[in-house]
Amino acid sequence: MRISAVLFDVDGVLLDSAGAHREVWDAWSAARGLDPEKVWELTFGRRPEDTVRDVAAHLDPATERRALDCLLAEEMGGIQPVEGAVGLLNSLSGTPWAIVTSGTRDLVAARFAATGLPLPAVQVYADDVPHAKPAPDCFALAASRLGIPASECLVVEDAPAGIQAAVAAGCVAVGLTTTHTEDALGQARMCVSSLADVRSLLTAYGSGADGS
Template sequence: MTAETASVLTARALLLDMDGTLVNSDAVVERCWRRWSERYGLDFDAVIKVVHGRQGYASMAVLLPERSMEENHAENREMLAAETADMEGVVPVPGAAAFLASLEGLPHALVTSADVPLSTGRMAAAGLPLPAVRVTAESVGASKPDPEGFLKGAAELGFDPADCVVFEDSGAGIAAGRAAGMRVVGVGPRAGEFEPTVQVADLTQVRVEPVAGGALRLTFG
């Protein structure tokens, strides 16, 4: 790895979160979790701070700590179905289409807490292509902030964790990337308070180009 600055990173592979990073699905997420919050008499503002980046059952475990995981998993299936049926307001994060186009032929993977139907539906609703390598909810046994998903993504691409850069928007996702031993590009306003390696407002501020030796140079701003 070459020397780096705050505006330049060098990597060999990129691991991309979906919601909040490539796709703005906040409208759907907030609708579904607001209904859930009302059902249990919970403060929605507190709930929404927990749910970003995590699988639904993991969020429920934090928010309803006395409830069984069996109940959480059952209700998570209902939540996934509701989110998959609701694509109103799902749009790409600015710059996402050009960013993904620039990665064609370069090592990258989607690492999302969504399952296959939800990730496929949201990427399609946003008009974005699905990366060939995908790590979804079905692929892992633990939700972000556990690093399992990012470690699996690196392994599937064939790179060491230290050679990968994560793109994330949430506290849980940034923590997962760090726990995997990776540097993290924080995308959007949520990312700032969790101290990513680099933060950008959106993907229009990111450029990726291959350089000698199979490396990727990321420049920001």
């Protein structure tokens, strides 16, 4: 296994945002007479508008996406970096990396600024591809923009839809068990419990990550 670049999901991987997202989706679901539990299960790794289509076909996905983005923007203070995120990203000097997220550019940029995380040169958002996760388009685009074969890109994902997308793109998928169990991330090449484990993997497989 040769690793030449790293592609990170954002929520649940670099940002600990599950609590804030749960509050937003619960409030949104309750206001529309939907079952919050059923809705929440369909949010991970997916564009909000795709979740809306599945749970409330009578609503306009674009309108609901804007409403959800406004609610999410209000939860900025409840979001922190996942433990080890700062150290891992700082260790990647010389290693190409990108973020690949179902979030929006403005919201992600604001969250990274608020939490002190650096943004990479290559950023792929849901609106950049015709088909979002679990389709492979987003990871294929990130690999293309980095100029590195997908087979040499390590993808770090916490959601089944993201793992499915990474595998379909031909990347090396690693499941981070921050929001889902190892069983739920069964399509991954391997699962780890922390970003420290990801850093060890990168050091072991010659990515160029600083092992200090």
